[in-house]
Amino acid sequence: MKRAYNFNAGPAALPLEVLQRAQEEIVDFKGIGMSIMEISHRSKEYEAVNDETQQLLLEHLELPSGYKVLFLQGGASTQFAMVPMNLLASGKVGSYVMTGSWAEKAYQEAQLIGETHIAASSQEGVLHIPALSEIQIPENAAYLHVTSNETIAGTQYQAFPDTGSIPLVADMSSDILSRRIDSSKFSLIYAGAQKNLGPSGVTVVVVKDDLLKETPKHLPTMLRYSTYIKNNSLYNTPPVYSIYMVNLVLKWIKEKGGIGAVEKLNREKTDLIYNALDNSGGFYEGMAQKDSRSIMNITFKLQTEELEKEFLAEAKKNGFVGLGGHRSVGHLRASTYNAVPYEACKALVDLMGEFQRKNG
DSSP states (O other), rough: OOEEEEEOOOSSSOOOOHHHHHHHHSSSSTSSOOOOOTOOTSSHHHHHHHHHHHHHHHHHHHHOEEEEEEEEEHHHHHHHHHHHHHHHHHHHHEEEESSSHHHHHHHHHHHSSSEEEEEEOSSSSSSSSOOGOOOOOOOEEEEEEESSEEEEEEEEEEOOOTTTSSOOHHHHHTTTTSSSSOOGGOOEEEEEEETSSSSTOOEEEEGGGGHHHEEEETTGGGGGHHHHHTTOSSSSSSOOOHHHHHHHHHHHHHHHTHHHHHHHHHHHHHHHHHHHHHTSSSSEOOOOOOGBBSSEEEEEOOOOOOHHHHHHHHHTTTTEOOOOOOTTTTTTEOOOTTSSSSHHHHHHHHHHHHHHHHHH
């Protein structure tokens, strides 16, 4: 079987080794005569997966004690509401750095719940992440929210602000575990799994214990973080199979040498493509400012829409998928998540060179 060169933005590529391991176990999980999709989430077999997956994630994030891992549903889009619902108390403001479409969605949802504030914005002009010196956080901020990587814009924080006593909250859906960061800077991290962690269906929340001393009593049970903390994410039936797949992906990262090794490979992959853009004499043009470029989503364009259509048609003929830009902006995008192999990125660079030779 020839596998596609998968550059989809999400759901995205999964490691082949993980898919093969899941294939081996799909009918009979660890000799119990059932698939993990069939067993009770109260069983000792599933509880072992649940606990191990939490510990593996904390280990990869290099977090000290005092953090909990939660498994929720509803994607990052539900977290846009749950964050202010749980953290934005009366008399406080939710402060947001506006870096693109996903930061905008989080901000708009918070506006429905309480008072909000824009700490900095990069939504005008060239696609970039604001300088840390531009971020202004009010004294009565309940938290500062950042979107660590903008999949549509192709921009990514190179460093994160120091917020002092004000909790730092991040949507890391599209770059979690792609590079080493100081995760202890954050009081809450959330991420949809379907880019770097596993398939769609589970959302991971990593939260500092002391952030949730008080939860608003009027919140519905399923929208309180405290519900999941008290019940080890087992209050109701969790997305068992998706969590199992996250478990396999986290083990795969460990087998590859951990986050340091993953980051090294990610930078090698994206350097290939960015160098092809920068050395094309203007035939290809990167869309993000160089000091804000993402190692997860490379956005670029050609000189005309017609050339872009021809490029995508040529890519499709050669087994590439997912290279079209987001419908809201168009152009082109290569999503180079952890599971996208170096060989796929090299094949893309070869395709780009050949296309330029024929059309430049």
